[in-house]
Amino acid sequence: MKMIFSQSSVQLFSILLVLRIIFSWAAELPPHEVNSLKEVAKEIGKRDWDFRLNPCDGNPNWATPARSAMPQYNNTLVCDCSYPGNVCHVVATYLKGQDLDGVLPPSLAKLPYVKKVEFSRNYLSGSIPSEWASTKLERMDLLVNRLSGRIPLFLGNITSLVYLSLENNMFSGTVPAELGKLVNLQTLVLSANNLSGELPLELNGLTNLTELKLSSNNFTGKIPNLGTWIKLQKLEIQGSGLEGPIPASISFLKNLTQLSISDLDGNSSQYFPDLSNITGMELLIFRSCRLTGSIPNFLSEMSRLRHLDLSFNNLEGDIPDLKELDLEKMYLTGNSLNGSIPAWINGGDTTHEIDLSYNKFNEESVPSYCRETLNLFRSYVPASNSELGKCLSKFPCLREYSSIRINCGGPKVTIGNLTYEADEDSGGAAKFDPTSGFWGTSSTGNALGARLSPLSITYYGRCLPNGNFTVTLHFAEIVFRDNMSFQSLGRRSFDVYIQGVCIFKNFDIRKEAGGVDRAVIKEIKNVVVTNTTLEIRFQYAGKGTTAVPSRGSYGPLISAISMVSDISPPISDKSIKTIVIVAVAGIVCLILIIFGVERLAFYMRERLRWERDLRGFNLQTYQFTYRQIRAATRNFSASNKLGQGGFGAVYRGTLSDGTIIAVKQLSQTSNQGNREFVNEIGLMTGIQHPNIAMATLVCYWIGLQGKTFVWGLAFLHEESILRMVHRDIKAANVLLDRHLTPKIADFGLARLFSEDRTQARTAPAGTLGYMAPEYAYTGQLTYKVDVFSFGVLAMEIVTGTPNVYPPADDLEYLTIVHRATALQQQDESLIHLVDSRLGLHFDAEEALRMIRIALLCTNNNPNERPLMSEIVDLLQGNINLQDYRVRSPETGHGEFSNLVLSPETYHGEFWNLVLREHIEEDIYLE
Numbered sequence: 001m002k003m004i005f006s007q008s009s010v011q012l013f014s015i016l017l018v019l020r021i022i023f024s025w026a027a028e029l030p031p032h033e034v035n036s037l038k039e040v041a042k043e044i045g046k047r048d049w050d051f052r053l054n055p056c057d058g059n060p061n062w063a064t065p066a067r068s069a070m071p072q073y074n075n076t077l078v079c080d081c082s083y084p085g086n087v088c089h090v091v092a093t094y095l096k097g098q099d100l101d102g103v104l105p106p107s108l109a110k111l112p113y114v115k116k117v118e119f120s121r122n123y124l125s126g127s128i129p130s131e132w133a134s135t136k137l138e139r140m141d142l143l144v145n146r147l148s149g150r151i152p153l154f155l156g157n158i159t160s161l162v163y164l165s166l167e168n169n170m171f172s173g174t175v176p177a178e179l180g181k182l183v184n185l186q187t188l189v190l191s192a193n194n195l196s197g198e199l200p201l202e203l204n205g206l207t208n209l210t211e212l213k214l215s216s217n218n219f220t221g222k223i224p225n226l227g228t229w230i231k232l233q234k235l236e237i238q239g240s241g242l243e244g245p246i247p248a249s250i251s252f253l254k255n256l257t258q259l260s261i262s263d264l265d266g267n268s269s270q271y272f273p274d275l276s277n278i279t280g281m282e283l284l285i286f287r288s289c290r291l292t293g294s295i296p297n298f299l300s301e302m303s304r305l306r307h308l309d310l311s312f313n314n315l316e317g318d319i320p321d322l323k324e325l326d327l328e329k330m331y332l333t334g335n336s337l338n339g340s341i342p343a344w345i346n347g348g349d350t351t352h353e354i355d356l357s358y359n360k361f362n363e364e365s366v367p368s369y370c371r372e373t374l375n376l377f378r379s380y381v382p383a384s385n386s387e388l389g390k391c392l393s394k395f396p397c398l399r400e401y402s403s404i405r406i407n408c409g410g411p412k413v414t415i416g417n418l419t420y421e422a423d424e425d426s427g428g429a430a431k432f433d434p435t436s437g438f439w440g441t442s443s444t445g446n447a448l449g450a451r452l453s454p455l456s457i458t459y460y461g462r463c464l465p466n467g468n469f470t471v472t473l474h475f476a477e478i479v480f481r482d483n484m485s486f487q488s489l490g491r492r493s494f495d496v497y498i499q500g501v502c503i504f505k506n507f508d509i510r511k512e513a514g515g516v517d518r519a520v521i522k523e524i525k526n527v528v529v530t531n532t533t534l535e536i537r538f539q540y541a542g543k544g545t546t547a548v549p550s551r552g553s554y555g556p557l558i559s560a561i562s563m564v565s566d567i568s569p570p571i572s573d574k575s576i577k578t579i580v581i582v583a584v585a586g587i588v589c590l591i592l593i594i595f596g597v598e599r600l601a602f603y604m605r606e607r608l609r610w611e612r613d614l615r616g617f618n619l620q621t622y623q624f625t626y627r628q629i630r631a632a633t634r635n636f637s638a639s640n641k642l643g644q645g646g647f648g649a650v651y652r653g654t655l656s657d658g659t660i661i662a663v664k665q666l667s668q669t670s671n672q673g674n675r676e677f678v679n680e681i682g683l684m685t686g687i688q689h690p691n692i693a694m695a696t697l698v699c700y701w702i703g704l705q706g707k708t709f710v711w712g713l714a715f716l717h718e719e720s721i722l723r724m725v726h727r728d729i730k731a732a733n734v735l736l737d738r739h740l741t742p743k744i745a746d747f748g749l750a751r752l753f754s755e756d757r758t759q760a761r762t763a764p765a766g767t768l769g770y771m772a773p774e775y776a777y778t779g780q781l782t783y784k785v786d787v788f789s790f791g792v793l794a795m796e797i798v799t800g801t802p803n804v805y806p807p808a809d810d811l812e813y814l815t816i817v818h819r820a821t822a823l824q825q826q827d828e829s830l831i832h833l834v835d836s837r838l839g840l841h842f843d844a845e846e847a848l849r850m851i852r853i854a855l856l857c858t859n860n861n862p863n864e865r866p867l868m869s870e871i872v873d874l875l876q877g878n879i880n881l882q883d884y885r886v887r888s889p890e891t892g893h894g895e896f897s898n899l900v901l902s903p904e905t906y907h908g909e910f911w912n913l914v915l916r917e918h919i920e921e922d923i924y925l926e
């Protein structure tokens with residue numbers, strides 16, 4: 001019985017095996033489709049498809065699994081292998097977030113079964129190729145590219161299209177009437193292009209549309225009749241150039257759930273449209289639409305309404321009773337509402353964000369307290385005509401301020417004689433922040449999709465002397481990049497109002513400054529202050545892109561503001577302009593001028609955290625002129641050049657008083673991000689340790705090869721007030737001074753960890769060969785990532801071999817660490833790994849100990865790696881290697897004293913020997 005069973009199962013197994021072999025042999029693309037794919041790859045700029053592998057067998061090269069750390073990245077070729085004759089066909093290709101720099105591939109038309117293409121967030125240029133007219137595409141997603149020219153007429157021939165998105169490109173001209181032939185179209189997104197002219201009537205034939213987005217264009221004419229699009233669920237017309245009024249036919253769109261109309265052109269005012277039959281509404285935006293009359297009561301029937309934005313209209317009367325709704329956000333700012341603030345708002349749920357600023361509410365109904373989530377800035381017409389909000393009465397004007405300077409989103413800084421006040425509040429969707437009595441902010445709204453920038457933010461100064469003021473606004477574009485990436489394809493545009501008067505319409509920082517990360521300063525003279533207050537408002541007006549670098553990145557950006565009375569002695573800000581190009585590492589002041597004086601807090605939560613961590617450090621400030629820097633570096637002479645860093649060249653310089661400095665020249669084409677730069681400068685100045693290069697005011701970027709050693713890591717991980725993961729420990733980032741004291745440099749990638757955190761998940765960054773496997777694969781970031789890199793570095797030092805290049809006589813192992821691991825597993829002696837150039841002049845026991853420690857550190861399992869402090873103990877011999885057990889994975893710090901070693905306190909001579917052996921061509925820190 002037993003026998004028979006196992007025999008039959010063997011047979012079954014072989015049948016399965018045969019089937020499996022037949023299947024995988026058969027499941028391939030026909031050769032002409034493979035050839036077409038090769039052409040597609042060439043045209044679109046896809047260089048990493050491996051044609052030796054079968055594109056249809058799920059190989060990661062062709063279908064990369066999802067990575068949570070990079071939600072916009074997708075690399076998937078989809079085959080359908082169910083066709084008769086055991087043939088596969090390519091049916092879809094998703095290449096998203098890859099910065100592909102070619103064109104839309106004409107050869108796609110030679111893949112006749114392809115139905116879906118998604119090429120979003122790349123750097124594709126040109127237009128849509130005419131070859132595509134013959135395809136049977138159903139889905140075409142070209143979001144965030146730099147496609148240009150007119151929308152081709154033949155697009156109307158691809159009648160199979162169900163989904164078409166051209167959002168965030170540079171298409172211009174009119175929308176062709178031919179698009180009206182796409183009768184199956186359900187989604188049409190044309191937002192964030194430069195389209196003009198009137199919309200063709202033929203679009204009304206697209207009766208299957210459920211989603212239509214036309215925002216941020218330069219259309220003319222009125223909003224078309226909407227009544228034929230009865231299936232519409234999402235309609236977005238923000239900053240489109242189209243004129244009001246909102247047609248009455250909108251009331252037929254009963255299935256609408258998301259309706260956003262804003263910033264209508266023209267000057268026709270209108271009453272609130274009748275939406276009484278649209279009961280499934282979840283999001284309703286009528287911003288800057290010139291609505292008059294009262295807010296209708298039917299809103300209270302929209303039981304699913306979560307987000308209501310009626311800001312910047314002329315609405316009057318009372319707020320209807322919406323207390324039964326589960327409203328999360330309600331923005332009524334900038335209207336003429338003149339009833340009482342209802343009790344359901346005043347005493348209501350404080351988690352809901354409600355903005356009633358800039359209205360005319362009955363003064364008695366306005367509470368005198370400030371609440372985080374209820375903005376009552378200028379929400380009523382005060383009897384005394386001087387107050388901005390009742391809650392400011394707690395901050396009486398004790399004296400007059402003839403000048404106010406604010407470092408928007410940053411800490412307090414002093415530049416020369418000028419002090420810029422700290423403005424570190426993160427803002428809020430409906431927040432009135434009377435920060436310090438004499439100035440403050442009022443912010444409204446949030447960018448949809450993510451909380452980044454407010455829709456509108458007002459900076460106000462009060463307690464000012466009446467009279468003329470000069471307002472200076474400092475801007476710098478710090479979010480978009482200037483590289484060959486989709487991150488450079490964002491466009492920011494906002495309006496600036498001073499004392500309620502629009503002074504800049506569609507202000508584009510990058511255009512004004514001539515690039516990203518450059519300062520642009522606008523001075524506005526003769527601003528009249530009458531009621532001792534001055535208000536500067538920055539407002540998003542529906543223009544610009546919203547999907548770069550990620551959905552929700554838009555809104556105004558401001559770096560610093562100053563308001564100076566003409567009566568006070570004038571103080572020149574001129575020096576700010578002259579030194580923008582040069583930064584001296586370790587001297588913060590310059591950095592603060594270029595980047596620090598910026599609206600960090602509204603930018604990214606991550607950055608905000610970084611900012612918070614830096615607060616409280618006494619930053620020394622110096623000021624140099626460009627001329628001084630040039631003299632110090634002998635006009636940036638080649639002989640003074642020390643090296644090339646991520647940002648550009650680094651020069652040695654001598655100031656007139658003999659101080660030696662390093663000068664980092666920012667290059668326009670640098671590939672290191674602004675964020676990394678600010679990061680580094682900030683970290684440098686906050687850390688004081690003899691083994692960390694930046695603690696001295698000087699630093700170099702120099703390349704060393706596997707020759708030196710680090711002692712400061714334990715400090716970084718466990719002792720420093722700013723605890724951090726460096727993320728890029730490698731030989732090139734360890735510098736030696738003339739006493740051979742090693743110093744850790746290049747904090748461009750360092751990540752701070754707050755007191756209670758020991759891990760994070762981020763997109764992996766670092767250097768190949770030094771990156772811990774769990775970090776490279778999953779983005780899981782802990783202190784143990786540095787421990788791994790340290791292990792690699794230690795191994796390099798002992799062996800005198802760079803990790804990633806296999807020694808000439810040993811091609812079997814990828815890295816020197818692999819080789820050592822294999823030797824250890826085979827119980828072979830590790831002593832042969834030691835750098836042969838040392839001859840016999842070393843202590844074998846010390847060398848072996850070092851190799852074993854390096855192996856401990858490079859364990860694939862991060863929990864098995866020791867803490868840096870334990871490594872110090874292991875090196876010193878305080879802990880015996882044989883006795884070492886992993887103690888407490890991921891516990892932080894504080895259990896060890898005397899963690900910091902220097903070569904002097906280390907008793908062995910081995911390291912000094914190694915160091916001296918490799919010293920010839922090294923550059924030292926002074």
Ligand SMILES: *[C@@H]1O[C@H](CO)[C@@H](O)[C@H](O)[C@H]1NC(C)=O
Pocket residue numbers: 064065066067073074075076094118
């Ligand atoms: C890639 O995108 C397609 C279409 O949007 C989606 O169905 C698929 O799950 C994505 N794949 C990964 C790995 O993210």
Ligand SMILES: *[C@@H]1O[C@H](CO)[C@@H](O)[C@H](O)[C@H]1NC(C)=O
Pocket residue numbers: 130133134154157
């Ligand atoms: C589109 O279709 C029309 C007929 O409907 C035809 O005349 C025209 O040549 C087609 N365009 C392309 C580019 O195939």
Ligand SMILES: *[C@@H]1O[C@H](CO)[C@@H](O)[C@H](O)[C@H]1NC(C)=O
Pocket residue numbers: 183184207208
């Ligand atoms: C809407 O789409 C369906 C199928 O997708 C199609 O049969 C129908 O003709 C379309 N409607 C119109 C008005 O063309």
Ligand SMILES: *[C@@H]1O[C@H](CO)[C@@H](O)[C@H](O)[C@H]1NC(C)=O
Pocket residue numbers: 194196218220
């Ligand atoms: C939009 O069109 C108007 C004319 O209708 C033109 O003056 C303006 O420059 C255009 N704006 C852009 C951004 O192209």
Ligand SMILES: *[C@@H]1O[C@H](CO)[C@@H](O)[C@H](O)[C@H]1NC(C)=O
Pocket residue numbers: 230231254255
């Ligand atoms: C509106 O939605 C309902 C429910 O989803 C659906 O039954 C109905 O057909 C839709 N109406 C139109 C005009 O599409």
Ligand SMILES: *[C@@H]1O[C@H](CO)[C@@H](O)[C@H](O)[C@H]1NC(C)=O
Pocket residue numbers: 251252274276277
């Ligand atoms: C709302 O629907 C009712 C019943 O279908 C209809 O009588 C009324 O005219 C509709 N109102 C609007 C504004 O469309």
Ligand SMILES: *[C@@H]1O[C@H](CO)[C@@H](O)[C@H](O)[C@H]1NC(C)=O
Pocket residue numbers: 416417571572
């Ligand atoms: C700072 O103030 C002092 C005197 O108060 C003056 O001599 C000096 O020129 C000022 N410096 C700048 C940069 O304005």
